Amino acid sequence: MDAVSDPALTPGPTSPESARGPVRPAGFSRRAVLRGAAYAGGGLLSTGLFSGLATPAFAAAEYDVVVVGSGAAGMTAALRAAKRGLSTVVIEKAPTFGGSAARSGAGVWIPNNQVILAAGVPDSPAKAAAYLSAVVGGDVPAARQNAFLSNGPAMISFVVGNSPLRFRWMEGYSDYYPELYGGMPNGRSIEPAMLDGNLLGAELARLNPSYIPVPAGLVIYSAEYKWLNIAAVNARGVAVAAEAAARGVAASLAGQVPLTMGQALAGGLRAGLAAANVPVLLNTPLVDLAVESGRVVGVVATQNGTNTTIRARRGVVVAAGGFERNAGMRAEFQAQPIGTSWTVGARENTGDGIEAGEEIGAALALMDDSWWGPAIPLPDQAYFCLAERTLPGSIMVNQAGQRFVNEAAPYSDVVHVMYERNAVSPHIPAWMIVDQNYRNRYLFRDIAPLLPFPDSWYDSGAVFKASTIQGLAAKIGVPGAALASTVSRFNGFALRGRDADFGRGDSAYDHYFTDPGVIPNSCLAALWLPPFYAFKIVPGDLGTKGGMVTDASARVLRANGAVIPGLYAAGNSSAAVMGHSYTGSGATLGPAMTFGYVAANHIADNPPA
Template sequence: MADSTPASAPATTTDGPSRRTLLRGAAIAGGVLMTEAALGRAPAYADVEYDVVIVGSGAAGMTAALTAAKRGLQTVVIEKAPTFGGSAARSGAGIWIPNNEVILAAGVPDTPAKAASYLARVVGDTVPLARQQAFLANGPAMISFVIRNSPLRFRWMEGYSDYYPDFPGGMPNGRSIEPDQLDGHLLGAELAHLNPSYIPTPAGLVVFSADYKWLTLSAVNPKGLAVSAECLARGTAAALRGEKPLTMGQSLAAGLRAGLLAAGVPVWLNTPLLDLRVEGGRVTGVVVTRNGVETLVKARRGVIVGSGGFEHSAAMRAEFQRQPIGTGWTVGAKENTGDGIEAGERAGAALDLMDDAWWGPAIPLPDQPYFCLAERTLPGCILVNGNGVRFVNEGAPYSDVVHVMYDRNTAANPHIPAWLIVDQNYRNRYLFKDVAPLLPLPDSWFTSGAAFKAATVEALAQKIGVPAAALRATVTRFNGFATTGKDTDFHRGDSVYDRYYADPFVKPNPCLAPLWLPPFYAFKIVPGDLGTKGGMRTDARARVLRVDGSVIPGLYAAGNASGAVMGHSYAGAGSTIGPAMTFGYVAANDIAAS
């Protein structure tokens, strides 16, 4: 990753098998996909049969499984990992679904027309209108179905704006919801197999995604202190009731799994997908490794692939995505290596959006990358490129920030890595990751090169290798914007979305404060992601399509194993999980109806 010059962007749409797939030696012979035979191994299958086989136990897979089971179909979920939940279990579990019953009951003035206008403006013509319409039409029904068929309940994330609230149909107060608190004891022994959270909640607290905004401000804002007290009170009450309180992605995954337990759907852990079984052009099952034995799991009605993206496949990222890229900057589940996408491609699937991901600025900390949300929006910080110059609205939607990093990255004007610059006043006021205000940052952050500290702006510039005069000029110019409250360069703070993670006590603009108090800090910023967003091309019924637009019978895809309905953009918090669950629901219903 030493070369900071981006390669030419791969085509958004990939037609036909890739070099990587061809080199694997897969072959279609006699109408049956014979990958194992082509590799010189005679398969020793132990056969089982279900109506529907679902690959992956994340939000897409478990929603699909619950739907199929409730439609009377005998269903099994196969999961490569020793845990269930995938990346969804690790996440904050925001869910973006316009017009769902939760937000309508809360009085959100949403309408189908508003949602359609907004999504069309966000996505553009990258994704067929029929798929957008299918998402909007089925999303509310999916949420209602999950509520009625699992212990999951949801809360409106009030105030968490759509990412482009000024677009037609945008909602400044937000459409996103998140799972309510759930008692993990509902799962019994199965709780031990829940994939852990990306950042565990502190012991004794019950924290929702919507709380983090205020927890970050707890040292300077009375509401922050009140929310902190409320989180502690929830934790205390749960302990007195003898509960194991779960929120965010832990609640979502556990609630879906509890629904599957009640519906009698088995989830086979430690069962990696080897290939799809194709007979006469139709997908009729999957080949997996089950208890050390190659097993053909036949699917009488269909296979739904919800196996996640390819963020941990170095080969696929190198083939499809711009440089510099790798597997060390993602927070997606480590098992997401594109197995389902590759199997679909071998079966003839076209691929879409393989160059893109659910990007976000990340700090490459020594233990794992840290995906920055509030940290780059709070007043008293700036993002600069390798020339020491600001290049973006720091408070913009996180995916947009990384797109700019890649689009502008050249050898003469490097933007990867970029640098988040803050002063001691910022550190005195705000939580940073999980480090409280005034407390020192871990030494390992500095020794690893993820963070730097210096007594002056010029000394800091020398440490991170940017021109000192340019960085000083950038800080001086930004400090002027903070005084007037108007960022004339990038308009930070003009949008309601920008202000969500801001500090309302800072005037005149809650997103802008001068950098003036030494020492100064710099944090390395790289293109992180929540997962990749490219995969098999699907239609409005979640059916997988060939290059010529024809349907591969028996094969469906949802979640990050399919090309995202959001295209290259990001409508609001939960634009990954909301569509994943929706198209899992759509796929299962289509199988049941066909």
């Protein structure tokens, strides 16, 4: 196949989920058009239903706080605002709640939180500040970095105290740059403990589904997948699988509906909102921000096909996710090739909140970047590669058949390299090459060792198979001699236990998703047993990381640094506090929840004049 002309790398016709916004007459902003429609009938409209655990008629068109988005950032903001005594509503575009958070593994990166300190993790504010500063550099003001670090632990304590959520330390899941001062080789990340879905009542049916469902009968935590991947060749993997099965049996006997990872995180926050009497209005997309005398005073949203104004006496928090499903915005702001089908973000994340803020003067930043990760464009959905590219016996090559990166590096870094190199020579798609020995030993996505891959994977062009390296090269359109030379060189590194080209295995992080039974380097194993497989690798992501520029209080800023009164942003609707980098597992959700919490506190502490 000619990878350069591969139709899978050419975005197709714009679909409803990826449309950037309505067509507007020249000279008119989108906001002006939609505001005209919203106010055409005069007065405030309130014709929807609200989707709480009970479903009374929508009874209010005015609240102290309106939160846009029911992901982790939005629900944390709403919960905190309600507990500060403010009347609060959440509006959500989707027919489900939870957004991308519900689809995720739900790692949460918060230094010095009560969970890791209780577990004996030797963290300190000084270590965390030094590490974050080293990773982020000058991309993000120190005041925002400090706001995240100083409020994160309090946020976790608040959530634990005001929802059924409890957390576990993801022991061993290294910070992504543990060799930097303040980095933690054993990790700072936490994840939700199991939550009984029965707590949600009828709302359980409205929880956004997981990206990849947990196998039936098992109760698995995100930190355990590394062991399940190698259960066929590792005694601890077998023990973890048995423990997950035992938990599943215990939950079934107790009549529980066990939720873990993102399902637990979103479900726990939603249960907290229900207990605090915060309505969550599903099927209620944001249309516009309502502005009076330069201040944001509410939102215009669509309910039952009608534009409705919901006023906010104190503030609006936009936490509506990024723009990963918006083909127009991705084409405008991000490098090519790019596509809306390679992301695992929620399908409703089309940048509505970012656009609404931009149209009233919000500055934007980091719009070229995403929470990248190598992905395989499987026919059902893109598969975000974590362990697969790190396990020994795999390499990644460009279209010249050459390695170009440490395959075990943090996933965002790998895609940054793909784009940087692609500007010079074809690196998109890249190819991940493995052999049958690799397939005999390791789980791949949810395909057990030894089992064949689905025919649809081959038919779609996402996977190729051949009895020789030369034959595999011919199928994927790379030079056979170059690929054979690359494999031979890598096999020599595996034998000696050191990757002299890219340092795979030099960092403690590189060894997280590996096989401790492989020596002398758990990251490196030769590719020698036919048949050989090639997986197409494209720039996937967990979501975009660019958005509205905010200050240390989560207030949205104009390009000149002035605050837009009444408007706050958190999560992927705001420019990430991580800048162009990524500190560790959960560096998306940790700051998202923290700045939702910060926004609610600022609103409560600063009533408008």
